[in-house]
Amino acid sequence: MMNLAINEAALATALKQGNTKAYFIALQEELSRHFTIKLLTFSEVDMTALKAKRLYSSNEGSYSIGGLKPIEQNAWTARVIEQQQVFVAHQHSELAKVFFDHALIAELGLGSVINWPVVMHSKVIGTVNMLAEDGAYLHSDLQPLEQLLPWLAIAFLSNSTCKE
Numbered sequence: 001m002m003n004l005a006i007n008e009a010a011l012a013t014a015l016k017q018g019n020t021k022a023y024f025i026a027l028q029e030e031l032s033r034h035f036t037i038k039l040l041t042f043s044e045v046d047m048t049a050l051k052a053k054r055l056y057s058s059n060e061g062s063y064s065i066g067g068l069k070p071i072e073q074n075a076w077t078a079r080v081i082e083q084q085q086v087f088v089a090h091q092h093s094e095l096a097k098v099f100f101d102h103a104l105i106a107e108l109g110l111g112s113v114i115n116w117p118v119v120m121h122s123k124v125i126g127t128v129n130m131l132a133e134d135g136a137y138l139h140s141d142l143q144p145l146e147q148l149l150p151w152l153a154i155a156f157l158s159n160s161t162c163k164e
Contacts, residue, residue, distance in 0.1 A: 006030060011151050020159060024056035027148070027155060031130065034144035038110055039131040042155060043069065045124050047081065052127070055159045062108060074098050080117045081124050086142060087115040091134045105131065112136045116145045118152045126156040 007030060014022035028040050039059050043052040050071045057063040071077060076098035080087045089095040092111035096102040105111070111134030117124045128145065130137075145152075 006147060006151070008151075015154065015158070021056070023155060023158075027151060028056075028058060030148060030151075031128075031144070035114070035130055035140060036132040036136045037130050038133065038136075039063065039108060039129075041129045042126060042152075043129060044126045044156060044159070045071070045081065047071065047124075055126070055155070059108070062104060070100070072098075072100065076115070080115050080127060084117050084119050084122075084124055086117070086145075087113070088137055088140075089113045090138055109133060112138075114140065114142070114145075116142070116152075118149065118156055120153055120157070125153070128152055 007026070010026045011023065011030070014026045024042060027042075028037070031037060031040065037058070039062075040056070041054050041058070041063055042056040043054050045052050052069045052071055054063060054065055054067045054069070057065055071081070074097075076087055079085050090112050092102065092106050095105065095111070095113050099105060110131040112132050114128075114130045114137055116128040116130075118126045118128065
């Protein structure tokens with residue numbers, strides 16, 4: 001695996017200061033170096049309640065922090081939650097099949113998505129959700145997400161509100 005240059009100093013500084021928003025912004029900056037991102041959210045997963053809680057949003061006007069989103073039993077849930085695999089949709093018609101809020105996503109001019117499950121102890125604790133225009137992720141290398149996994153896990157563990 002190629003070793004990517006991660007700005008660990010910025011991530012560590014935000015983490016040490018206990019500044020949650022600064023930490024998420026540092027993660028967003030890191031992800032933006034590798035991916036086109038028009039909307040980024042981090043969602044904590046509570047499978048007992050079948051809800052995802054938004055811990056961070058780059059567009060709080062449309063996707064508020066703390067907002068709850070139902071987790072429906074569909075192909076997305078099977079792939080991301082049960083199989084613990086990344087979900088990638090390259091156009092709006094693909095994500096419309098699994099996201100109830102697909103109309104809002106289209107309204108924002110977004111049509112492609114990468115949903116990356118953050119897994120600890122064989123359980124999905126959250127998802128990193130990157131959205132952009134149709135086709136933005138056709139040739140994306142997901143390796144940066146792999147390398148950021150420890151930093152992403154810290155984001156969820158330090159902000160966890162869901163119960164086991």
